[in-house]
Structure formats: C-alpha cells, structure tokens
Amino acid sequence: MENYFADPQRYNNGMQYERCGRSGVLLPKVSLGFWHNFGGVDPYERSREITHYAFDHGITHFDLANNYGPPYGSAEETMGRLMDDDFRPYRDELFISTKAGYDMWPGPYGNWGSRKYLMASLDQSLRRMHLDYVDLFYSHRYDPETPLEETLQALVDVVRSGKALYVGISRWPLEATRTAFRYLKERDVPCLIYQGKLNMLDREPQEEGILDLCREAGVGFISFSPLAQGLLTDRYLNGVPEDSRMSKGKFLRPDMLTDELLEKLRRWNAEAQDRGETLAEMALSWILDQPGVTSVLVGASSTAQLQKNLRCVK
Ligand SMILES: NC(=O)c1ccc[n+]([C@@H]2O[C@H](COP(=O)([O-])OP(=O)(O)OC[C@H]3O[C@@H](n4cnc5c(N)ncnc54)[C@H](OP(=O)(O)O)[C@@H]3O)[C@@H](O)[C@H]2O)c1
Numbered sequence: 001m002e003n004y005f006a007d008p009q010r011y012n013n014g015m016q017y018e019r020c021g022r023s024g025v026l027l028p029k030v031s032l033g034f035w036h037n038f039g040g041v042d043p044y045e046r047s048r049e050i051t052h053y054a055f056d057h058g059i060t061h062f063d064l065a066n067n068y069g070p071p072y073g074s075a076e077e078t079m080g081r082l083m084d085d086d087f088r089p090y091r092d093e094l095f096i097s098t099k100a101g102y103d104m105w106p107g108p109y110g111n112w113g114s115r116k117y118l119m120a121s122l123d124q125s126l127r128r129m130h131l132d133y134v135d136l137f138y139s140h141r142y143d144p145e146t147p148l149e150e151t152l153q154a155l156v157d158v159v160r161s162g163k164a165l166y167v168g169i170s171r172w173p174l175e176a177t178r179t180a181f182r183y184l185k186e187r188d189v190p191c192l193i194y195q196g197k198l199n200m201l202d203r204e205p206q207e208e209g210i211l212d213l214c215r216e217a218g219v220g221f222i223s224f225s226p227l228a229q230g231l232l233t234d235r236y237l238n239g240v241p242e243d244s245r246m247s248k249g250k251f252l253r254p255d256m257l258t259d260e261l262l263e264k265l266r267r268w269n270a271e272a273q274d275r276g277e278t279l280a281e282m283a284l285s286w287i288l289d290q291p292g293v294t295s296v297l298v299g300a301s302s303t304a305q306l307q308k309n310l311r312c313v314k
Pocket of ligand 1: 032033035063140170171195196223224230234235246280299301
C-alpha cells in the first residue's frame with residue numbers, strides 16, 4: 001500500500017468555505033458522506049481513493065453515522081482504518097461527524113433517542129473510528145417517545161465530556177427543532193447545524209420553514225442526498241445501469257423512477273446542457289444558492305463522480 005501525502009495545494013484547488021450559522025466553524029461547500037460506498041462490502045482501496053481525492057480538493061468534512069455500512073458500523077471502521085493509514089497527521093484539518101438515532105444493536109437500548117443509547121453509541125463510534133473525539137455528533141432523528149429534554153441533555157453532556165466539539169440534529173420536525181435550538185443555546189452548547197434533505201426534487205425543509213428557522217437562529221444547514229441518491233444526475237436518463245444504487249440497494253427503488261419523473265429529469269438535463277453544465281452540477285448549485293445553506297453532503301461511488309460534482313463550486 002502506497003503512503004498518502006496530502007496535496008500541498010489542497011486549499012488552492014477551488015474549494016470554498018462557508019461559515020456554519022453563527023459559529024466559528026467554516027465548512028466546505030461540498031462535504032462527503034459515508035452512507036454508501038464505504039462499508040465492509042465495498043472495496044477499501046476505492047473508498048480510500050475517494051477520500052484522498054476529496055481531501056486533496058479541500059473537502060475537510062466527512063459525515064458518518066453509527067449504522068452506515070453495510071454491515072452496521074463498518075463505514076466507521078473504514079474511517080478508523082483511513083485514520084491509521086492516511087489521515088492521522090491531518091486530524092486537525094478534518095471535521096468528522098457521526099450520528100445515532102436509527103437501529104444499531106438489538107434490544108431496547110440500540111435505537112431512537114434515549115441518553116442510554118446516544119452515550120453508548122458515541123463511545124462505540126469513537127472506538128470504531130480510532131478517534132478521541134468527533135467534531136460533530138448528531139441526534140439522527142426525532143424520537144416522539146423520549147422526552148425531548150433527555151435527548152438534548154445527552155447532547156449537551158456529550159460536548160461537556162469532550163467526546164464531541166459540537167452537536168447537531170437531523171430530520172427533526174419544525175416545532176421540536178425550535179425547542180432544541182432554544183434548549184441547547186440556553187445551556188451554552190448551541191446547535192451547530194441541522195442536517196436535512198433538500199434538493200430540486202424535495203424541498204420540504206424550505207416549505208416547512210426549517211431553513212428559515214436555521215437562519216433566524218444562526219444554525220447552519222447541510223443538505224443530505226443533494227442529488228436525490230443519483231436521480232439528479234445523468235445516471236438514470238437512459239435506463240438503470242447494473243452498478244447503480246437503484247439496481248443494488250433498497251433505498252432507491254426502480255418504481256420511484258416514474259415516467260413523469262423521468263420526463264422532468266430529462267427536461268432539467270436539457271436545461272443544464274443549455275447552461276453548459278451537467279444536471280448534477282446544476283442540482284448542487286441550486287441548493288448552494290438557497291439562503292441559509294452551508295454545504296451539500298454528496299455521496300460518490302467513484303472519484304470521477306466526485307470530480308464532476310465539485311464543478312458546482314464556482
Ligand atoms: N441524516 C440522514 O438521515 C441522512 C440520510 C441520507 C444521507 N445522509 C448523508 O448524506 C450523504 C449523501 O447521501 P447520498 O449518497 O444519498 O447523496 P447523493 O449525492 O444524493 O447521491 C449519491 C449517489 O449518486 C450517484 N452519483 C453521485 N454523483 C454522480 C454523478 N456525477 N454522476 C452519476 N451518478 C452520481 C452515486 O450513486 P451510484 O452508486 O449509482 O453510482 C452516488 O453514490 C450520505 O453519505 C450521508 O452522509 C444523511
């Protein structure tokens with residue numbers, strides 16, 4: 001295995017950084033997610049190559065969660081291996097996040113939003129990633145059964161313990177989000193960022209008022225699945241390729257690709273071409289243009305995809 005030395009020009013390769021809400025943190029306009037393509041089932045050398053390309057092009061933010069893989073936990077194990085093989089000398093240049101909120105281990109304490117689950121999960125994540133702390137720890141989803149204060153106090157205590165520098169929430173509904181922002185601010189652990197799905201096909205955080213709330217509260221916003229898992233690229237315009245997420249996974253199913261959707265994608269693709277862009281580039285730029293958006297959190301199954309997507313940073 002060849003040694004990795006980060007490109008000395010990595011901060012002059014075109015990346016731009018955006019302030020995350022009213023915080024001291026700057027995030028790259030494009031961040032890299034480990035949901036797919038970094039699990040135990042994926043070739044390590046390819047995962048490694050993608051992260052090298054990312055970091056060499058100024059992507060300092062890697063986003064994980066306890067159950068990314070498959071199998072669960074294995075994306076974090078890949079991150080741990082990457083730390084040992086390549087990234088340890090660059091730890092202070094990286095902004096690494098993880099989350100807990102979805103099912104992770106069996107029994108009553110391996111899911112949702114209890115203090116018991118969040119605390120144990122973060123300890124496991126740190127062990128898998130070979131890290132002393134994460135930069136950002138998220139509640140991955142709102143738990144309607146657990147008192148909000150219990151989940152939020154766990155986030156406060158995680159920061160106080162030094163295991164995370166900042167906290168965030170993901171996929172929380174509007175009113176609970178408002179409470180969360182207030183609760184965390186009153187305890188001097190302000191919410192750094194909200195992670196939600198915003199893309200040209202799914203504008204819920206905008207329509208629901210989450211984005212406005214983030215702006216008012218000085219909280220950043222990062223958009224996950226900004227390419228709608230690949231739909232907002234040229235991937236499916238002429239059929240479903242064998243190596244695509246749609247042909248393999250359970251999260252993007254062929255029945256989602258209706259004739260109506262395909263027609264819309266083809267129309268947008270033509271519009272993008274008229275502008276001299278790819279559909280992916282246009283879709284990412286559209287998100288970055290929305291007021292309040294800090295970063296787009298892309299996935300990539302190859303370095304070439306990431307390379308193309310980075311063109312949205314102008
Ligand atoms: N908070 C949450 O609940 C939540 C939920 C989902 C995701 N996330 C975060 O968001 C990250 C990104 O999610 P995502 O992977 O769904 O993002 P995405 O950027 O919408 O989709 C990525 C997929 O699109 C395809 N693709 C990307 N660029 C392409 C290009 N230029 N041309 C053709 N195809 C391209 C690839 O799929 P192929 O495999 O087909 O090549 C790639 O794996 C995750 O890794 C995770 O960190 C968070």
